[in-house]
Amino acid sequence: MLATKDKAEAGTDTAPIASAGRADGRDAFSLEVQSPDSKISDYLEQHLELQRYRQLDDLGANEVSRLMVAAESNARELLNTLGYFTPTLTLSLQETPEDKKAPRRVRVEVEPGPLTKVDKVAIEFDGAVADDPKDAAQRSGIRAGWRLPAGQTFTQSRWDGAKSTGIRALAAKRYPRARIKDSQADIDADAAKASLAVRYDSGPAYRFGPLTVSGAQRYDVDAARRIARLPVGQDYDEQKLLDAQLRLASSGYYDSVFLTMDTSEGVDPNAAPVTAQVREAPLQKVVLGVGFTSDSGPRVSMDHIHNQMPILGWRAVSKFSYDKNTQLLNTEWRALPDDSGWHWFDLGEIKRENNAGTYTVDSARIRSGRAKADGHIDRSVFAQYDYSMSKGVDPPPSASSLSINWGWTGRYFDNSAAPTKGMGLAVELGLGYTLLGERLPYTRAYGRWLGILPIGSVDTPTGAARRPRLAMRLEGGAVSAKDEAQIPQTQLFLTGGDTTVRGYSYRQIGVDADNGQILAGRYLGVASIEWQQPIVYDQKLTDYEGVLFVDAGSVADRPGNLQPKIGAGFGVRWRSPVGPVQADLAYGFDVKDVRLHLRFGFTF
Template sequence: MKNQPIECTDLPATRPGTTRLRLRGPAQPGWRIPGARTAALLTLLAAATLLQGCGALRGLAGNGSAAEDGEDAEQAAAVQASEAPLSFTVEVRSANSGIASHLEKHMDIQRYTRFPDLRATEFNRLLADADTNARDLLAALGYFNPELTLRVEDAPADSAAPRRIVIEVEPGEQTTVAGHRIGFAEPMNSDPSAARQRQRVERGWSLKDDTPFTQSEWSSAKSAGLRVLQRDRYPTARIADSQATVDADANRATLRVDYDAGPPYRFGTVELQGVKRYDPEGIKNIARIPTGSDYSEEALLDAQQRLASSGYFDAAFLMLDTENSDPDNATVIAQLREAKYQKLVFGVGISTDAGLRLSVDHTHNKMWPLGWRAVNQIALDANTQALSTKWTAMPHASGWAWYTGASIERAEYGDYKANSLSLVGGRTKSVGHIDRSYYLQYDMSKTEGSDAPGSSSSLLANYAWTGRYFNNKTNPTSGYGLGAEVGAGFTLTPQREPFARARLRALRFWPLGQRNEMGRRSRLALRGEAGAIIAKDDVEVPVTLLFLTGGDTTVRGYSYESIGTRSQGGKLYGGRYMTVGSIEWQRPITLFGNATDWEHATFVDVGTVSDETSDVTLYTGVGTGIRWNSPVGPMQADVAYGIKKQQVRLHLRMGFNF
């Protein structure tokens, strides 16, 4: 008799977060059901058994002490079983090594390999269950017509177990997608403004026609479409119905999913919870929820990040009230835990360039007399001793905030020691992916030494813009960033002359190849930076505004800021023109066939600093390194060879910053 199609339907759940699976197919007496029909029938029986088990567990849950006693007994039995000798081992043989590895890892029978005093009847029952379990696992991978052979063999003399279960698997042809249909409920289905979002769901559907069908890919495809809806306009979207109909004879699957997006939501008023110390209106201006705009998960997370990083709060959590709000004016609830007025932080660090580093940071969130937030810092290392302060006001409704700051520093600039003073004041704004600021800056520096250039000062009007378009803020794998700083002004001493200064930077991640088991793939990281000072040849610009490069984040293989120009005495000094470029191949590391959080990198860095565009000396560094994708960002260790100086250097860095 010909196999009948199997319909797998995800039915509406009895409670949120659960689904039910229904298998359809005629069952007639006297059938000798091969392959796929056996899997379907046994799956149905297993589901019934599991439902009975769930009922029993609910009964136990009614008696708290009985449930706790049962858990203790299970834990004790698990410990005893883990210490018992092996009763048998399991070996899966298949021409497809991936399938063999998958079955060996996930088959239920592996839990009983150390079961003590295993009787013959129990062992035979395990063999029967193993056949069913293997077929279920293969069906989840899209193989509905496998050929399985189970047998028991005496284990080799050097084996720790007396016997071995051998499972030979011929998976057969993998089921592929014959067709799929994606439906949307009203009002979204006929809403012209939702057309682009519907198209994103359809374009992003991963189970295209003629691609292999697996249960995990089927679940992932449905969930990915749902996330597209929930991220923008439709936070209450859900899967109304879905069905995968599998024709086991033809090894083809027809898919259908229907989404109920619910009503579109718009941002309404912001409700602050936990604000006592600080100005509520100022806090709302920091969050900058776009009231009246369509709901966006990204906009909500950006607002939450701004509040969390503002320094006014120890914790910040934002959510949209979808239960008690009008969708056209949905309340945003901000649950906040305020930070204290003052905080003192002591820091100790070490770097390959400057050695031991000590710092003291003092923060006052409402400094007298302006009530602005002040961040004061003392930083000391072998090359630099600095004292700085920065005061920032609460932002206005437009998002712009006034700020001012000052710093006094004694540091090495090339082969010279220099004392410097910097004063700055202006306005800044951070919205979404873009940071902007315009400010007036005074710089004064004085170099020390017999052939030192001397002292100079300047006044610059500057504008800075940074755009970050990465897929992840702490550990990006794709996207790009752009930054620009431009300024124009005058030198004040030793002569008054006009000059201009500009600095540009860019970073691009370029994904390559296919994704691995953890969803990552190799990529190219392209980085570039350029700077220029436009002035007459005899104009003395403060040394703090000149360019030096080299080190962990610029040209690896060279020490920090060791690439520059040379003074008349042959000493290293900052230059007026700077260019840096880098290309890096980043590749995820797979260990014993399993994806890890580690990556390997190979790179080439090139940089130059000069006073004349016609007189350029290139400094090249090549090397390799490893990366660990930690929760707070990448930690990297690189070994680089500086070709110009013929030296090897170790470079350590933590976190991502652009």
């Protein structure tokens, strides 16, 4: 019976011993590992301590033989970490004077024996979590989520990972001072079984105390508390602390934010103070930007941010952007949130779209209402004025409207910048009234959904870091009104392009008029399915992924006239340090043409 107690994985230090090198340019010896499993051979060749001595210039056969004695013990330790506790090892030294790499070869033959399986697991708790009935679900969740259950192969890395996952789950709620009090893996090498035991000590339960702000000079400290909305008096929850930090960081008032709870000795756990260490953003700044998409070509933009407008004290963000399809100038003013997290906002915008169907649309928009961003959910309620004037051959008539709108967006992705799983859902509902021509009511509904589902695995010597995925996307919209209602073009639908239906140009899919024009329509339907496959090269997971996709979309003035236009193709994704870069080659079956689509970043 072999017992291991919090033992770190052996043999991971492979840094070579410094040496000037041999005069003939050859190593002192070469190493060859033979095993029925190539992964075992690769692992031993990479991690055996013997590798550190290959380049010593004065190492003879006798010295190599002495090193081989220690190498056998080292090899057994390494095999133990992989779950092989009864290996058969044969080490031999062969002279290879004609070999250009080394004058002798160390050969290690490995018969690994049976893999050790976990036989039973015992997870126990000490501290407040052990007896409190309200923690029953947390205790059960840690046991149910144990990552090395009975029947699985025992390895040192899996054992360490399972313990770490358990302590993170315990420390994430109520018990930030949780620790591993004791752990032990009893190995029955003859039976190839492992009995695991771990005991967690939760320490005392904590509640959020008052928030103090350190580093504030320019902006109101009380405003920071309202933005953070830390749930003072509630049980400690790591996610709630991160949410408060994210709200402060994304407010625009701070360049950096870091929240910590004081859990030191002597602090009352029932009111543990939280400190927000902030570095404030400048009062005003100008941001210049350039970009490129295959839909719109090069783009330049300029943003002006004023974090504390005179008199009002609101935050103003004004933007100008220009590309071949869209020229935009807008400004949005936002008040500080109240204690509930809601804030007032106003927006004014003028825009020209040069490729809205086959005509140009000049539009204006004024919006005023209330909004709230709460973690992964955004909400808004607002009144809006829209005006549009179309130019071109037989364009739609000018139109304007007033509407009352409600919007809701939920983002449930594992990573907001480059998600690998999760979903997003957005819904908009509006009730409007036209102001030009015959004055008539209308309703507008719009929704979009994106789901990313991991499927399968990618096998590498170090394990699967990213899984293949299926990304599914749906989008739909409807404007309901009498035929004679003059609806502003900005309230109607067009589709096609990099982010909708690939294989078609920007907003190329609309209502096909009798005169050959493409017009915005009252109904929209889009669906897409995409397979995303991480690329492995030389047994290593790269930052690239290959994709296959099929998109379909349609726009019509009546639901029964929706006829999907399909695009399909393949592409590549690069997970760059600053966000995903996407390149897709798609064929549009309706236009019978191939288009290259380029895009940077992810948004939902």
